[in-house]
Amino acid sequence: MAENRQSAEPVVSDVQKKIKAAFEAFDYESNNTVDVREIGTIINSLGCFPTQADIHDFIAKVEEAHTGYVHLDKFLPAMTKVLLEHKFPPIPEDVLLQAFEVLDKEKKGYLEPEELTKYMTQEGDPFTQEEMDEMLTAFTDHETNVIYYKDLISQLTIDPDM
Template identity: 85%
Template sequence: MAEGKQSAEIMASDVHKKIRAAFEAFDYESNNTVDVREIGTIIYSLGCFPSQQDLHDLIAKVEEDHTGYVHLDSFLPAMTKVLLEHKFPPIPEDVLLQAFEVLDKEKKGYLEPEELTKYMTQEGEPFTQEEMDEMLTALADNENHVCYKDLISQLTVDPDM
C-alpha cells in the first residue's frame, strides 16, 4: 500500500513541475501571477482541451477576486486535479481526421483559408478573426492551403506525455 502512495506522490510531483513550468512561461513579472487571459493557453499547453464553458468555470475557481490575474497558489491545485483526473482530454487523431474530411467535400486533402475561416468563425465555439489570422499564418503552406493531414499530429497530444 505504501508503494502505491509513494507512486501517486511522485506522479503528483511530476504534474506540479509541468504545471509550474507552463505557468512560469507566462509569468512575465516573476511574481507567481499570470493574466487571466493566458490561462486557456496554459491549459492547452498542458494537453487539456476544455470547452469554453469549462474553461470559464475553471477560471472562475482560480481567479483572485476578479482582478484579472491568477496566482499560482490557486491554479496549481485546481490544475493538478484536472490533470490527475484526465479531464478535458484531447480529441483522438482519427476523429480529428474525420472532421477535416467532412469539411473537405471535394477530397482535396486540404482546405482553403476562406473555407476554414467560415467554419471556424461561424460554427460551434467560434474563433475570433484575430485567432483565425494567427492560426492561418501558422498553418497555411506556400500555396495558401491548409493541408490537414500534415497538421493533425501538431493538433494532437501524445497521451503518454
C-alpha cells in the same frame, strides 16, 4: 501504502512540470501571473478541450479576486487535479482527422487560413478572432501559408499515458 504514494509522485511531478511550462509560455512579465484570457489556450495546450462554460467555471476558481489575472500558485493545483482526473478529455485523433477531412472538400490535405477561420469562428462553440490569430500563427506553414491538418492533429493530441 507508501509504495503507491511513491509511484504516484513522479506522475504528479511530471504533470506539474508540463503545466508550469505551458503557464510560463504565457507569463509575459515573468511574475507567475497570466491574463485570464490566456487560460483557455493554456488548458488546450495541455491536451484538454473543455467547453467555454467549463473554462469560465475553472477561471472562477483560480482568478485572483476578479483582477483579470491568474497566479501560478492557484492554477497549478487546480490544473494538476484536472489532468490527473482526466477532466476535459482530448478529442480522439481519428475523430479530429475525420472533422478536418469533412472541411477539406477537395482532399488537398490542408486548409487555407481563411477557410479554417470561417469554420472556427462561425460554427458551434466559436473561437474569438484573438484565439484564431494565435492558432493561425502557431499552425500555418510559413512557406506555403496553409495549415497541414495532419501536423496540426499531432500537436493537438497527446500521449494518453502522460
